[in-house]
Amino acid sequence: MPVPHLATALTGPLLELERRILEAQPRIEHWFRSEWHNHATPFYGSVDLRNSGFKLAPVDMNLFPGGFNNLNPDFLPLAVQAAMSGVEKVCPEARSMLLIPENHTRNTFYLQNVASLVHIFEQAGLNVRLGTLNPEISVPTELTAANGAVLTLEPVRREGDRLRLADGFDPCIVLLNNDLSGGIPDTLSGLEQNLLPPLHAGWAVRRKSNHFEAYDKVCNEFAGLLDIDPWTINPMFSACRGLDFQSRQGEETLADTVSTLLERIRVKYREHDIKEEPFVIVKADAGTYGMxxxxxxxxxxxxxxNRKARNKMSVVKEGLEVSEVIVQEGVHTFETVNEAVAEPVVYMMDRYVVGGFYRVHTGRGIDENLNAPGMHFVPLSFESVCLPDRKGSPDCPPNRFYAYGVIARLALLAASLELEATDPDFN
Structure with a gap:
């Protein structure tokens, strides 16, 4: 599969950024190794990137990634090796894993993601079973994924400080693929087993504004390493709190926040001679699924x-009410797949890039959220396993994907700093 083409000719700033990343590759990898000596890697994650031709930046970081089923199956060995590395760090003797997925068991494509995760960890040498926190499932229940894979979900039981299944299955590792939007259940608190990711990585605690605050620090240091303007890889943002979309409380404050951020973007556009119209994305500071x-x-x-827009903004997944938003600089996406607007999503396990895909939407524009009904996915074709071709052009497929992987790993490092800052055991 060729690299999905950019609608703009690649002769401008992005080509220059990719060239600098390519030239600095040994320094970049040494810098990442040093950072991972000092900071614990999140167990896994996915990063939504936007590529505008003049800016390549992350716009979201998910610490409970779904969508492993959308990765290129040719690179399953990458994910298996990364899984082995991640497991070895937390429990070298681990033989078994209890994987706890989301409660929305009717989404057969999500179940396909769960099946992919089970396959990865089984290949990594673990006995994997699926536990559920869903009160509606009281006996082992078979579910069928979109590709026909059959999964058995079993109710978990808490015995002392451990989670077990009815037949006594007692795992070394409990892996959450459930982002805890609905809150932290007592069942998961204070476990002596290795629980990954930690509870404070869930949306009951986590805030996107905290993540991008950490990303600011990472980005400024990295930009110094490459001698680039950090803005070219970093979306500006502001947090806005105390909102109630239904009663229109905080509307004026939100409008002022939008106005201030738009003006800051215009200043940058003038500085970089960019003719596009600036925009911002207003989104819930906690939550996922593009809601x-x-x-x-x-x-x-x-x-x-209007009422429809207020309803859309006021509640996200699990009925979580929105009172806090992040107002984030909008990054146009000038990448297309078969002439439909696209954005890359990069997947990582431990500190390694294990694949990715383009999120494609035929009904959305270059300045709109693509994580919406009607989207589809095209696997990234990592022709050389995300290793750069230092003799190739900056925008050849392996080098484009290497640049994606570098920016995604900056977001992963920011997530590490974010989790350190919000860890209740150290604060």
Whole structure:
């Protein structure tokens, strides 16, 4: 599969950024190794990137990634090796894993993701079983994924400080693929087993604004390493709290926040001679699945929202009410797959890039959220396993994907700093 082409000619700033990343590859990899000596790697994660031709930046970081079923199956060995590395760090003697997925068991494509994770960890040498926190499942229950894979979900039971299954299955590792949007259940608190990711990585605690605050620090240091303007790889943002979309409480404050950020973006656009119209994305500061997201070009766009827009913004997954948002610089996406707008999503396990895909949407524009009904996925074709071709052009497939992997790993490092800062055991 060829690299999905950019709608803009690659002769400008992005080509220069990719060239600098390529030239600095040995320094970059040494820098990452040093950082991972000082910071614990998140167990796994996925990063949504946007590529505007003048800017390549992460816009979201998921610490409970779904979508492993959308990765190129040719690179399963990458994921297996990374899984082995991650497991060895937390429990070298691990023989068994209890994987706890989301409660929305009717989504057969999500179940296909769960089946992919089970396969990866089985290949890594673990006995993997699926536990559920869903109160509606009280006996072992078979579910069928979109590709026909059959999964058995079993209710978990808490015995002392351990999670077990009814037949006594007592895992070394409990892996959550459930982002805890609905809160932290007592069942998971204070376990003596290795629980991954930690509870404070869930949306009951986590905030996107904390993540991008950490990303600012990582980005500034990395930009110094490459001698680039950090803005070219970093979306500006502001947090806005105390909102109630249904009663329109905080509308004016939100409009002021949007206005200030749009002006900061215009300053940068003038500095870099960019002719595009700036925009911002307003999204829930906690939550996922592309819910509670709107694209805004003028401050007045957030004043007097109609009922449909207020309903869309006021509640996200698990019925979580939105009172805090992040207002984030919008990054246009000028990448297309078969002429449909696309954005890369990069997957990591431990500190390794294990694959990715393009999220493609035929019904959305270059300045809109693509994580919406109607999207589809095209696996990234990592022709050389995300290793750069230092003799190739900066925008040849392995080098484009290497650049993606570098920016994604910056977001992973930021997630590490974020989790350190919010760890209740150390704060």
């Amino acid at each position: 509670g997201v709107m694209s805004v070009k003028r401050p007045e766009d957030v004043i007097g929202l």
